[in-house]
Amino acid sequence: MKLLRYGPVGQEKPGLLDATGTLRDLSTVVPDISSSSLSPAGLDKLKSLDPKALKAVAGNPRIGPCVTGVGKFICIGLNYSDHAAETGATVPPEPIIFMKATSAITGPNDDVIIPKNSEKTDWEVELGVVIGSVARYVSEADAMKHVAGYCLINDVSERAFQTERHGQWTKGKSADSFGPIGPWLVTADEIPDPQDLPMFCDINGKRFQNGSTKTMVYGVRYLISYLSQFMSLQPGDIISTGTPPGVGMGQKPPLYLKDGDKIHLGIAGLGEQHQTARNYKG
Incomplete structure (x- = not known):
């Protein structure tokens, strides 16, 4: 099942993409795609629907972030050994955890805004894991029971803010528009192996x-269990699991986004995103 949100910014409605690729309206069934609809009971309710009985959405509306009301946007750093190598870093003995501000979340095809005073805005295609039920001190064996689904994420990063300023990485990860998610949340039953997904x-x-997600250092199952030892994972929380090599800072010489650049990314089964980089206008 592919769940999404569509409509103008701040006025998105819940929707479902049926097997034929037709967008169906869910607003008469659930108020939004949020923590309550992502619970096991909420997903069972949606799965019991006949998509053909839902109203088809006309036209080509804007696609918004696939989840709303995200409590935590948790990111994992240097989780692909080849990406760590290209940045001159070593694979950490435990996952690197940092947070991306939820105010960074945008739709999958909204503009990426290059922040004021930025010189090193970069791209990162990542697999996102969306939590569906509370995970607290869970084992690896039970970890996947807490996954509602998966989504595509562009973990946009400002490298100078991230690595050349004092403090933690969060300041280089949290500018408005630095968290495009979607186009869809694909329920876990449709992604039997999240560790074998090509990405570009x-x-x-x-x-x-x-x-490919197969080259992750720490896989989804491990990450959920690991994170739940330090914080409870709540329905609607997102885990962005790291990026493979090929980011701008790894190029020789480094290459960063500039006004007008076109960004196109995707993960097999999770859809694609298309963004244009735009300078901050104030």
Whole structure:
């Protein structure tokens, strides 16, 4: 099942993409795609629907973030060994955890805004894991029971803010528009193996990232269990699991986004995103 949200910014409605690719309205069934609809009971309710009985949405509306009311946007750093190598870092002995501000969340095809005073805005295609039920001190064996589904994420990053300023990475990860998610939340039953998903990112039509989730250092099951030892994971929380090599800072010489650049990324089964980088206008 592919769940999404559509409509103008701040006025999104819940929707479902049926097997034929038709967008169906869910607003008469659930108020939104949020924590309550992502619970096991909420997903069972949606799965019991006949999509053909839902109203088809006309036209080509804007697609918004696939989840709303996100409590935590948790990110994992240096989770692909080849990406760590390209940045000059070593694979950490435990997952690197940082937070991306939820105010960074945008729709999958909204503009990426290059922040004021930015010189090193970068791209990162990532697998997102959306939590569906509370996970607290869970084992790896039970971890996947807490997954509502998966989504595509562009973990946009400002590298100078992230690595050349004092403090933690969060300041380089949290600018408005730095968290495009979607187009859909694909329920876990449709992704039997999240550790075998090809992924890519193109800039201005040139392929820079061409990887697979199979090369993650710490897999989804481990990450959920690990994170739940330090904080409870709540329905609607998102875990962004790291990126394969090919980011801008890893190029020789480094290459960063500039006004007008076109970003195209995707993960098999989770859809694609298309963004245009735009300078901050104030």
